[in-house]
Amino acid sequence: xxxxxxxxxxxxxxxxxxxxxxxxxxxxxxxxxxxxxxxxxxxxxxxxxxxxxxxxxxxxxxxxxxxxxxxxxxxxxxxxxxxxxxxxxxxxxxxxxxxxxxxxxxxxxxxxxxxxxxxxxxxxxxxxxxxxxxxxxxxxxxxxxxxxxxxxxxxxxxxxxxxxxxxxxxxxxxxxxxxxxxxxxxxxxxxxxxxxxxxxxxxxxxxxxxxxxxxxxxxxxxxxxxxxxxxxxxxxxxxxxxx
Amino acid sequence: xxxxxxxxxxxxxxxxxxxxxxxxxxxxxxxxxxxxxxxxxxxxxxxxxxxxxxxxxxxxxxxxxxxxxxxxxxxxxxxxxxxxxxxxxxxxxxxxxxxxxxxxxxxxxxxxxxxxxxxxxxxxxxxxxxxxxxxxxxxxxxxxxxxxxxxxxxxxxxxxxxxxxxxxxxxxxxxxxxxxxxxxxxxxxxxxxxxxxxxxxxxxxxxxxxxxxxxxxxxxxxxxxxxxxxxxxxxxxxxxxxxxxxxxxxxxxxxxxxxxxxxxxxxxxxxxxxxxxxxxxxxxxxxxxxxxxxxxxxxxxxxxxxxxxxxxxxxxxxxxxxxxxxxxxxxxxxxxxxxxxxxxxxxxxxxx
Ligand SMILES: Cc1cc2nc3c(=O)[nH]c(=O)nc-3n(C[C@H](O)[C@H](O)[C@H](O)COP(=O)(O)OP(=O)(O)OC[C@H]3O[C@@H](n4cnc5c(N)ncnc54)[C@H](O)[C@@H]3O)c2cc1C
Ligand code: FES
Numbered sequence: 001x002x003x004x005x006x007x008x009x010x011x012x013x014x015x016x017x018x019x020x021x022x023x024x025x026x027x028x029x030x031x032x033x034x035x036x037x038x039x040x041x042x043x044x045x046x047x048x049x050x051x052x053x054x055x056x057x058x059x060x061x062x063x064x065x066x067x068x069x070x071x072x073x074x075x076x077x078x079x080x081x082x083x084x085x086x087x088x089x090x091x092x093x094x095x096x097x098x099x100x101x102x103x104x105x106x107x108x109x110x111x112x113x114x115x116x117x118x119x120x121x122x123x124x125x126x127x128x129x130x131x132x133x134x135x136x137x138x139x140x141x142x143x144x145x146x147x148x149x150x151x152x153x154x155x156x157x158x159x160x161x162x163x164x165x166x167x168x169x170x171x172x173x174x175x176x177x178x179x180x181x182x183x184x185x186x187x188x189x190x191x192x193x194x195x196x197x198x199x200x201x202x203x204x205x206x207x208x209x210x211x212x213x214x215x216x217x218x219x220x221x222x223x224x225x226x227x228x229x230x231x232x233x234x235x236x237x238x239x240x241x242x243x
Numbered sequence: 244x245x246x247x248x249x250x251x252x253x254x255x256x257x258x259x260x261x262x263x264x265x266x267x268x269x270x271x272x273x274x275x276x277x278x279x280x281x282x283x284x285x286x287x288x289x290x291x292x293x294x295x296x297x298x299x300x301x302x303x304x305x306x307x308x309x310x311x312x313x314x315x316x317x318x319x320x321x322x323x324x325x326x327x328x329x330x331x332x333x334x335x336x337x338x339x340x341x342x343x344x345x346x347x348x349x350x351x352x353x354x355x356x357x358x359x360x361x362x363x364x365x366x367x368x369x370x371x372x373x374x375x376x377x378x379x380x381x382x383x384x385x386x387x388x389x390x391x392x393x394x395x396x397x398x399x400x401x402x403x404x405x406x407x408x409x410x411x412x413x414x415x416x417x418x419x420x421x422x423x424x425x426x427x428x429x430x431x432x433x434x435x436x437x438x439x440x441x442x443x444x445x446x447x448x449x450x451x452x453x454x455x456x457x458x459x460x461x462x463x464x465x466x467x468x469x470x471x472x473x474x475x476x477x478x479x480x481x482x483x484x485x486x487x488x489x490x491x492x493x494x495x496x497x498x499x500x501x502x503x504x505x506x507x508x509x510x511x512x513x514x515x516x517x518x519x520x521x522x523x524x525x526x527x528x529x530x531x532x533x534x535x536x537x538x539x540x541x542x543x544x545x546x547x548x549x550x551x552x553x554x555x556x557x558x559x560x561x562x563x564x565x566x567x568x569x570x571x572x573x574x575x576x577x578x579x580x581x582x583x584x585x586x587x588x589x590x591x592x593x594x595x
Contacts, residue, residue, distance in 0.1 A: 047340070048295065048315065056580050065573060067285075067293070068586040080586040083341060157255075168253065168260035173339070235258065235341065 004092060004099040007031060011096070013038065016059035020051070029089060029100055032073045034059055039073055040100040042087035046174060052086075062086075077113065083235075085110060087175050105152040105204050108176030111228050115221035122214045127204040138180070138195040138203070145182040145191055147205045151175060154201025158193045169193050181229060183208025253335045254282070255299070256342035270306070271296070271336065272325035273442055276352045279345040282338060287326050287389050287445050288400045290595040292316065294325040301334025307397060311595075350381050352443050359437045360412060362429070365501035368419035369465060370429065371404070374439060379409040382444035383451060384476035385469045385564060387592065388413065389442040392434070395425045398442060402469035402566065402592060406476040413441075416501070418465035448564050448590035452480040456562040456588070461550050461575045463493040466567025466594060467502055473564060474509045474517075483513040489554065490518070493546025493571065495525040503536055510538040522549035547575040551582075558582045565591040 007021050007029060018032045020043040028043030030052050043052055050066040057063070061079065063070045069082035076086035088108055089100040106112060106124055129152070132138070138149065141162060149156075151172050156179065158169040172179050179195065182188040215222035247267030254261045254275060265274040272294050275282040285293040289307050292315025299321070307327045316322040325336075345351060357376040364370050374390070382388075384406045389398035404414040419426045428434075450458065450473040458477070460470040470490060477483060494500045506519050520540045521532070528541040542549045546567075561584060565575045572593045579589050 048292070056577055058581065061580075063576075063580055063586065065576070068576070068589060070586055168255045168335075170258045170260075171255065171337075 004101050007040070007098045007100055009096055010038070010093060010098060013098075016057075018053055018057045018062065020053035031091070031098060031100075032057065032062065034073050037074070038091055038093065038098060039076075040089035040091040040098075041071075041076055042089070045069060046084040046087065047082075075113075076108075084174055085113075085176070105150045105176050106206075109150050109178050110176065111178045111181070111225060111232060113224075113228065115224050116218055119214060119218040119221040123206065123211065126206045126210050126214065128206075130203055130205060132197040132201045132203065134197060134200055136197045136201075138197065139191045140194045141191055143191045145180070145185075145188055146207060146209075147180060148178065148183045148208050148211060149180040149195075150204040150206070151177045151179070152202040152204060154197055154203075155199040156195050156201060156203075157198050158195055160193050166194075171198075178232065181232065184212060184225075184229060247329070250330055251333045252301075252330050254280070254296075254342070255335065255337045256340065257338075258341045258343075261342070265330070267304070267329055267331055270326055270329050271303070273352070273354070275325070276445075277354075279349070279351045281343055281345050282325060283340050283342070284326055284445070286312070286400055286593070286595055287387075287442075288398055289313075289324060289327045291593070292324070295322055295339075296325050297321045297337045297339075298323060299335040299337055301336075302331040303328045303334060304331050350383055350386070350444050352445055354440065354442050355380060357413070357439055357441055359434045359439065362434055365416065366499055368430075369499075369501055370417050370419075372415045372417055372429070372434070373412055374415070374441070375412045376410075376441070379411055380413070380444075381408055382406075382410070383449035384472040385449040385590070385592075386444035386446045386472075387469065388415075388444060390415075391440045392425060392428070392437060393439075394432075394437075395428055398440075399425050400445075400592075400594070402446070402466075402472070403444075404468045404471045404475075406472040406479070416465045416468045446592055448566065448592050450476055450562075450564065452477070452482050454562060455486070456560050457487040457557075458489070459550070459554065459558075459561050459563045460488070460490045461493075461546055461563065461565050461567075461571070462491070463546055463567030463571040464499075464594075466565075466571070466592070467492050469566050469592060470564060471502060471505065474506075474513075478509055478513050483516040486516065487557075488513070488517040489520075489550070489557075491520050491522055491546050491550040491553070493522040493524060493549070493567070496523060497526070497529055497532055503539065507536050507538040518553075520549060520553060522546040545571075545574065547571060547578050550575065551578045554582070558584050562588045563590065565589070567594055569593045569595055 013031050013033045020030045030041045030043035032039045045064040055064045070079040071086050076088045088103045090103050092099045155173045157171040159166045160169045252263045261280050263274050285291040289310030289312045292312040305328050310327050312324050357374040360373040360375040362372045387400050387402040391398045401415040419430050462470045532541045565572045572591045
């Protein structure tokens with residue numbers, strides 16, 4: 001677990017407003033106030049890195065002023081044109097001071113959004129956090145679809161085909177992005193692409209069958225995950241992009 | 244015409260890769276768009292940074308290393324602007340977004356040639372310019388072209404004023420930019436007969452009649468260009484018999500206003516559902532304005548503030564089109580968001 005980082009006093013944040021702070025190492029954190037509550041997110045737009053503090057904030061919805069991506073400030077969930085959620089931080093308040101801590105990548109994953117906290121905690125218990133060097137092959141064509149992966153940091157690329165006839169098939173680079181989701185599907189026992197870490201990467205791994213078992217105990221959450229999985233799959237394979 | 248060496252560019256996007264066959268003359272953005280691949284862009288002319296990509300392998304040539312849009316890049320990471328760079332060798336590049344192919348029926352952009360047919364001063368610092376093309380051309384109302392004159396390096400973005408299918412001519416209005424290289428040249432020379440290169444059509448601030456929404460247009464200065472095209476298409480289709488149109492055109496003083504006769508004619512043709520307000524930011528509305536143009540309304544203030552006052556709570560089922568200088572577009576966006584207009588209904592061209 002990462003440790004708490006002190007950011008500012010509660011009173012530094014304008015009422016129903018936003019303010020950003022630069023951490024040691026250059027990372028920017030945006031703190032937002034909405035009535036009684038405070039939220040912390042990465043201060044750069046997940047689209048093109050635009051400074052979010054320069055965007056529009058109406059107390060509930062944050063809009064980046066560059067291409068009008070929007071998010072619900074209470075959850076970081078994308079609205080409208082936005083293609084990605086905000087990267088959230090856990091925020092704690094002690095004696096009127098705000099501290100933040102990096103959030104667990106699983107809790108940020110769009111796939112597991114809005115599910116019950118108890119199920120989320122069970123899933124967190126299933127995760128194995130692993131670090132990989134550049135060039136590590138996470139899985140190859142024809143491998144068994146055992147694990148589901150969540151990116152914490154780094155970057156993973158996918159390739160279709162073998163030997164001389166490979167073609168790039170997209171990449172994953174945002175914290176909380178999920179891949180290897182065939183592990184959640186029935187009748188998809190074999191990987192159809194290769195996944196390689198092209199940067200030093202940290203990943204959370206969960207066994208697909210165990211995830212499905214946990215979800216079976218909480219059908220409401222299970223239903224949400226399957227719906228979100230369907231959205232994820234269509235985003236990667238729209239009719240125009242894949243035969 | 245240059246004929247560069249043929250080469251191959253692979254574009255790795257978040258969802259998949261595309262392979263493009265082109266030449267060392269082709270700007271990478273243009274090559275993708277001409278192949279109906281919807282690469283990200285906004286200005287197409289080096290200012291906004293939206294077309295950012297990263298070079299993974301190969302070599303590129305930056306045609307405009309001083310482009311202002313480069314301030315959004317991390318050059319150490321190999322980032323470059325697709326709208327200003329061409330490949331020198333086979334290359335692999337990466338675009339950090341989901342990229343899809345264009346919808347069937349979209350007007351796929353291409354490079355065409357034409358010649359300036361006529362030009363006319365509309366005010367001391369605004370001119371209209373008509374270009375006749377060597378072939379017929381389709382575009383959507385509200386789109387723009389990149390235009391290059393032989394005398395001046397680099398393409399400039401200009402929005403079409405007219406609208407017709409299979410167009411043979413394109414009409415533009417050009418505002419003189421203080422110290423602007425092409426504007427100085429255009430306002431100081433007779434450009435009739437000059438051959439130009441055009442690339443387009445570009446832009447997604449487009450209007451089509453199946454939209455089935457009330458439309459709100461806010462434009463400043465030459466930003467009225469694309470709005471004229473939208474009005475032209477809407478008028479041709481009888482759109483304002485069913486939906487309302489509110490047009491706010493901001494200029495400094497009456498002396499800076501142009502197209503007032505044309506706007507009055509749109510109102511006369513389309514009827515009461517089309518309201519057109521001229522907003523004067525630097526002077527009170529002279530009494531003569533209303534007498535000379537009974538079909539138009541006049542008000543005083545910055546155009547987005549005037550629009551805010553007139554629209555009040557009439558934002559239901561609205562699609563907004565914004566065009567002009569960035570402060571005007573940003574001010575209008577803020578106003579629309581406060582009025583709870585959703586972002587998919589806010590279309591804009593920042594004349595950066
Ligand atoms: C989408 C869009 C639509 C627009 N529509 C209109 C319109 O309808 N009417 C209008 O008056 N204005 C319009 N503009 C603004 C217009 O493009 C600029 O005002 C115009 O480019 C000014 O040109 P200039 O030569 O006078 O100024 P300059 O300051 O000399 O040049 C400005 C622009 O020219 C290009 N440029 C300059 N040098 C180079 C170079 N070496 N290589 C490559 N490119 C170079 C760049 O695009 C730069 O931003 C539009 C802008 C955009 C983005
Ligand atoms: S599209 Fe290239 S900088 Fe704007």
